[in-house]
Amino acid sequence: MKIIIVGCGKVGATLAEQLSNEGNDIVIVDKDAEKVQDISNACDIMGVVGSGSSHNVQLEAGIREANLLIAVTGSDELNLLCCLIAKKAGNGCQTIARVRNPEYSQEVRFIREELGMAMVINPEQAAASEMARILRFPSAIKIETFANGHIELLQFRIGANSVLNNMRIADMGAKLHCEVLVCTVVRGDQVIIPDGNVVLQERDIVSIVAPPKMASQFFKKIKVQTDQVRDTLIIGGSTTAYYLAKQLLTMGIDVKIIDKNRERCEELSDLLPKATIICGEGTDQDVLMEEGVNWMDSFVTLTDVDEENILLSLFAKEHAPKIKSITKVNNTTFDEVINKLDLDSIIYPKYVTAEYIVRYVRAMKNTIGSNVETLYRLVNNRVEALEFVIRQSSPILDIPLEKLSLKKNLLIASIYRDGVLIMPNGQDVMSIGDKVIVVTTNQGLDDISDIVKER
Template identity: 40%
Template sequence: MKIIIAGAGKIGYSVASILSDEGHDIIVIDNNPTVINNLSNNLDVICVEGSAANPETLTEAGAADADLIMAAMRSDEMNMVCGISARKLGTKHVIARIRDTGYMKQTEFLREALGLSVIVNPELECAKEISRILRFPSAIRVDAFSKGSAEIIEHRILPDSKLDGMQLKDMVGSFSAKVLVGVVERGGEAIIPNGNFTLKAGDLISVTGASQELRKFFVAAGQYRKRVKNTMIMGGGRIAVHLTRLLMESGISVTIVEADRTRCEELCDLVPGARIICGDATRGDILLEEGIKSSDAFVALTGDDGDNIITSIYAKQSGVGKIVVKVNREYYSDILESSGIDCVVTPKTLISQQLARYVRAMSNSVGSSMETLYRLADGKVEALEFKVAEGSACVGIPLKTLRLKPNIIISALVRGSNTIIPDGETVIKPGDHAVIVTRAGRLKELDSIVEGR
C-alpha cells in the first residue's frame, strides 16, 4: 500500500518504521529539514519537506493515488485540514490524530463531515491501557479481544511461585482454569510453547482466557493481587485526565499531584471527583505527606522520563503494590525492569499498534477480516483476532487434524458470548472470532495459518 504520514514526530516516526518494515511504500511529510534528514538516513522511506496542509506539498507526495494518509502533526486543526485536502486530491482513507476533548465529543460528525476514516487519540489510548492494568493488578499488560470477551494477560513468574517448574500441559489439572499460555519471553527470546514446555521463575508469560477464568487461574496459582481501590497519579496532563475519569467510573479513588498551580485549578474543573494536590511529586516529603505509603497504585505521567523513572522507584521502595510508568523512550524499559517495575507504557507504541492493525485490515478486504492486532514480547510476536468467514480453510475441521504452520497457536475462540480455549476436538465455525498467536509480521489473513496456504 502507498501510505503518506504527515508529521514526523515520535508517533509519525514510529509508525513509518513499522509500516516500512511490513513492506508498504511510505512517504513522510515534515516541514523541519533536520527531521527530514534524520528520517531519510535511518528509514527506507521517501521524504518530502513542506507543510502537509498545503495541497501542493500533498500533490508532490502523491496524495492523488495514495491508499492512506495519517495526519499526525501537533495541531488538531492542521490534521483536519490535511485530511480534507488529501481526500479532495484522491487519497482513499484518512487517519487523523485528534487530541482536544471538545473535538473528541464530535467524532461521528468529524468522520462524516470531513471524510475521516479513523480518529486517533494517543493520550486516551494510553489511559485505557493503564486503566486495564490497574483493574487487573496481577498483570503487567492487558490486551482485550472481541470487546473484552477474551483477554491476554502478561505476567512475570516470581521465585517460589507455583508456576515455577510446571509444564504447561499440567496447568489445567492443577488450577482448574480454562486458560492458555501462548507466549513465553525468557532471556530476550520469545517462545511460542507447546504442552511440554516447562515454566521458570523470571519468565514473562502471556496468558489467554475469559476475564473470570484468568482471575480463577491467578488466584489458584497464588499470584492474584488485591483490587486497587486508590491511586496516586504524578502529573496532570491529558493522559491523567482521561485516566482519572476511567478509574473513577470503576470506583477507584484518585489523587493527582501536579506542580503547576494554574493546571491544578483547571484539573479541579476537569475531574471534580479527584483529589488535586499542587506540589512537586519528585520530592519524597510531599509524596509521604499525601499518602504514598497507603496508595494501592502509583502512576507516573509527566513529560519527563527521568522524573517518572526515579519517582516510580521511590514509590516501589515505599511499598506501593502496583506501579505504572509512562516513558517516551522504549529503551528505559530495561532500567525499570531491573528495578522491579514491569508496567511501562509508551503512547507512540500503542498508537503504532493501532495503526498497523488498521492498515493490515485494509490489506485484507476479502475473506476472514482481521479485527484486532497486538504486538507482544517487544514486538517479536503478534496476537491477532480474525472474524471467521464462511468458506475459510479453517472451518469444520477438528484442530487435531488441522495442519498449522510452525510457531502458530489458536489461543482462543469467541463464539457468541462464550470464550473457548480450544483443544484437539474443537472445530472452528463461521462467525467465530479466532485469536491467533504467531511470529510478528507473518500473518495477514486467517487461512495463512494452514500448511500449503
C-alpha cells in the same frame, strides 16, 4: 496499500517503520528536511519535504493514488486540515488524524462524521484508557480483549512464592482445575511461544488467554489480587493524568494528583472536583511519603521526564512492595534495559497510538478468506496477538489443525464459536464465522491463511 504519513515525530517515525515492514508503500511528509531524510533512509521509503496541508505537496506525495493519509503532526488543526484536503484531492482516500486537545474530545464523533474521517485518535486518552484497564485488574501487566470482550489476554509476572514456580504448563489444568492457555513466556531476553513441556520459573512474564470469568478464577487459584484498586496516586498533572483521573473516578477509585504548577492544579481542581489535587514537588520523597505512597493501592508516574518516572516508580516499590505501579515512558531507545527493572506496567504512548492505527490498516486490507479483526502487540512489539474471522472462501476452512503445516513460533490460542470458547487441539477445525486468536512472533500476518508455511 499506498499510505501517506504527515508528520515525522515519534509516532510518525514508528508508523513509517511498522507499516513499511508490512509491505505497504509509504510516503512521509514533513517540513523538516533532515527528519524526512533520516526516516526515508532508515525505512527505505519515499519522502516529501513540505507542508502536509498543501494541495501541491499532497499531489507530489501521490494523494490521488493513496489509500490512506495519516496526519500526526504536532498541531491538531493542521492534522484536520491535511485530512480535509486529502478527502477532496484524493480518489477515495481514507484519513486518520491525531487530535490531542481535550476541548475536542467531546466533538470527536462530529469531527469524524462531518469530515468523513476513518479515525480520530487522541494519544493521551488512548494511553489513559490502557492504564485504567490495568488498574481494574492490578495483578496484570497488560490486558487485551478479543471477540467483543468474550476473550481476554492477560500478562502477569510470576512472583517468588507463586504456585506456578517450577510447574509444567501441561500440568496446570490438573493442578489448578481451571482451563487457561499459556500463549507466551518472556524469560530475560527470550520470548517463548510455549508447548506443554515448558516449565514456568520465577520472574517469567506469562500471557494467558481465557474468558473473563475463567481468568478471574485462575488468578484466585494462584492467589493474586483480582479486584480493582481502591485508590491511586498520580504524579504529574498532564492531559493524560486528567483523562486517567476522569476514568478512575467513574470506576469509583479515589484519585490524588500531585503537580508543582499552581495554575495547572487550580485548573485540575475545577475539571476534577472529586479528585484530591496537591500542589507540590512530586519528585520530593518527603512529599510522596506525606501523601501516603506507602499505603496507596496504586501509583502512576506521568511527568514529562522518563528518568523521573522510572525512579519514582522504583521508589514507590521500595517503600510499598505490594503497590501497583504504572510508568509512562516516551523514549523507547532503552526499552530492553527498562523492562529488566522491578517495574510493573510500562506504557509507551507512541506504541499505543501506533497500534490503534496499524490495527485499522490491517483491517483495511481485507485479503482473501478472512482479515484481521483485532491486533495487539506484546513484549515491545516482538509478539503479535491477532483475531481473525473465518470466511467461506478461506483456504484452510474445516481442515483439522494437526494437518496444517503451521509456521514456527505460532500458536492458535483459541477458537470462539457461537458463544463458546474452544481451546483447540489437533482434531479441531476452523469453521465459517469462527473468531480465531493467533499468537506469534512472526510479523505482518494479514490473513488466516498466512499462518501456514509457504510451500
